Amino acid sequence: METREIFRMQRRRSAVLAFVALLGVQTTVLAAGNEAAISPGARGVMERMTAFMAKQATFAIASDVTRDEVAAYGYKLQHQEHADIVVQRPARLRASIVGDLADRTIVYDGRNLAMYAPEDRAYVRIAAPDTLAALLDGLLDAGVDLPLADVLFQATEGTLTDGVERGVQIGTATIDGELCDHLAFRHPNVDWQLWVARGDRPLPRKLVITTRYEVGEPQFQATLRWDLAPKIDAGTFAFDAPDGSVEISFDNTAALRGGAR
Amino acid sequence: MNIKGPLEMKIALSLFRATRAAALALPLLCAAQLVWSSPAQARGGRLAQSSVASSSHGAARTQRASAGQSSNRAGNASNVGNRTNVGNDVRANNDVRAGNDVRVGNDVNIGNDVNIGNDVDIDVDVDHGWGHGWDDHPVAAAVAIGAVxxxxxxxxxxxxxxxxxxxxxxxxxxxxxxxxxxxxxxxxxxxxxxxxxxxxx
Structure with a gap:
């Protein structure tokens, strides 16, 4: 093993140890607020990433996702899905999800939100907030599980680290052939890790969310491939109800429009 | 230390028992399949949280928790919601894990929700046996969704x-x-x- 490599491993290990040690004293530090909770290194990576994402007017993400499910008796299953998301600021989004648990198409054109469930041949079409940021907020409030909501949220509002108890830079790792900074964060109910590409395209390449206080500590994992110049055709942000599908009601319209906060 | 030996034995044993349990589980499974026409949505367990941002969204969290929970516990409406209890309790008590074999044996059906649903029914009995009810689980008060x-x-x-x-x-x-x-x-x-x-x- 090369000396440099060993050095890097040692550095990585010491960063992990430091992270663990810091977690131990987090309660006292918490009072000091968010600023102190995130290490300068981790903060720097997050800021660079957020600033870069904020500059992208149009982008597409192709993501492979796994979700753990803890079934009876702690038996852990893993479900997979693939999500293709196209975003055009300030208020266009299309997400296509194909997965073990469900297939979904979500289309937002700045005025209306349409969601289609092919297995039920049912869709909703509802008036939506007029910005992507407000829409994401509303979707989270209404309990709609949009894949990579965090990444989109960070790209629009940049407040992912609000309420973080601890955040550090663990070291570097190669994701999909690209050298990334590996960050680790702790929120009250979840631990999460983010891998952000180094170089001139500081984009998130991998996300892992660990649900705490849940038997089996199920994880959500997503790897992301970015296209910063996606081809967008006229129909991308328009929803055409498929033949034979029925329109149904949405039971939490108030939350979607920000009424339930 | 001879930890490996007994462990291996235990695993082999349970797999052996599983193959027999599968035979018992099959009739139940068939019955469940008849009833559960939409297994894809009758989730059996607790899904990983998929968003950090949602932790700052109170409404979403509550809802999601309830959706995940109810998803599935169901089987019949009156027992919706009591699975979390059951799962945890049974798990804490290793002696009851014999019931686990039914699941493990049904390899064919892992990932097929019908099987999970099948467990629900079994659990419900276990639950009654242990005296846990719907009412004593604090989260059960949230929105519950039945399977059928x-x-x-x-x-x-x-x-x-x-x-x-x-x-x-x-x-x-x-x-x-x-x-x-x-x-x-x-x-x-x-x-x-x-x-x-x-x-x-």
Whole structure:
């Protein structure tokens, strides 16, 4: 093993140890607020990433996702899905999800939100907030599980680290052939890790969310491939109800429009 | 230290028992398959949280917790919600893990929700045996979603993932309902799922 490599491993290990040690004293530090909770290194990576994402007017993400499910008796299953998301600021989004648990198409054109469930041949079409940021907020409030909501949220509002108890830079790792900074964060109910590409395209390449206080500590994992110049055709942000599908009601319209906060 | 030996033995034993348990589980499974027409939504367990941002969204968290929980616990409406208890309790007590074998044996059905649903029924019995009820789980107060809707004595506003067989589509004042036995259901989008809610048209 090369000396440099060993050095890097040692550095990585010491960063992990430091992270663990810091977690131990987090309660006292918490009072000091968010600023102190995130290490300068981790903060720097997050800021660079957020600033870069904020500059992208149009982008597409192709993501492979796994979700753990803890079934009876702690038996852990893993479900997979693939999500293709196209975003055009300030208020266009299309997400296509194909997965073990469900297939979904979500289309937002700045005025209306349409969601289609092919297995039920049912869709909703509802008036939506007029910005992507407000829409994401509303979707989270209404309990709609949009894949990579965090990444989109960070790209629009940049407040992912609000309420973080601890955040550090663990070291570097190669994701999909690209050298990334590996960050680790702790929120009250979840631990999460983010891998952000180094170089001139500081984009998130991998996300892992660990649900705490849940038997089996199920994880959500997503790897992301970015296209910063996606081809967008006229129909991308328009929803055409498929033949034979029925329109149904949405039971939490108030939350979607920000009424339930 | 001779840890490896006994461990291996234990695993081999349970697999052996599993193959026998599978034979027992099959008839139950078939029955469940007949009833559960929409297994994809009748999730059996607790899904990983998929968003950090949602932790700052109170409403979403509550809802999601309830959706995940209810998802599935169901089987029959009256027992919705008590699975978390059962799962945890049984798990804490290793002696009860014999029941686990039924699951493990059904390899064919892992990932197939019907099997998970099948467990629900088994669990319900276990649950009663252990004296845990719906009422003593604090989270059970949240929205609960049953797996298969009922045909009589439905409470208006109850949610279900799937309808029983034999429902007919009816229109009242231009609105589409499913009429099952003596109960009307309206299809609605709840969180991430399409569910049926009991209505009084």
């Amino acid at each position: 809707a009922v045909t009589t004595a439905a409470v208006v506003g109850s949610y279900y993932y799937a309808l029983p067989p034999g429902c007919t589509v009816v229109y009242r004042n231009g609105i589409r309902y499913q009429y099952c036995g003596s109960v009307y259901y309206s299809q609605t989008w709840h969180g991430n799922d399409v569910v049926y809610v009991v209505v009084n048209p």
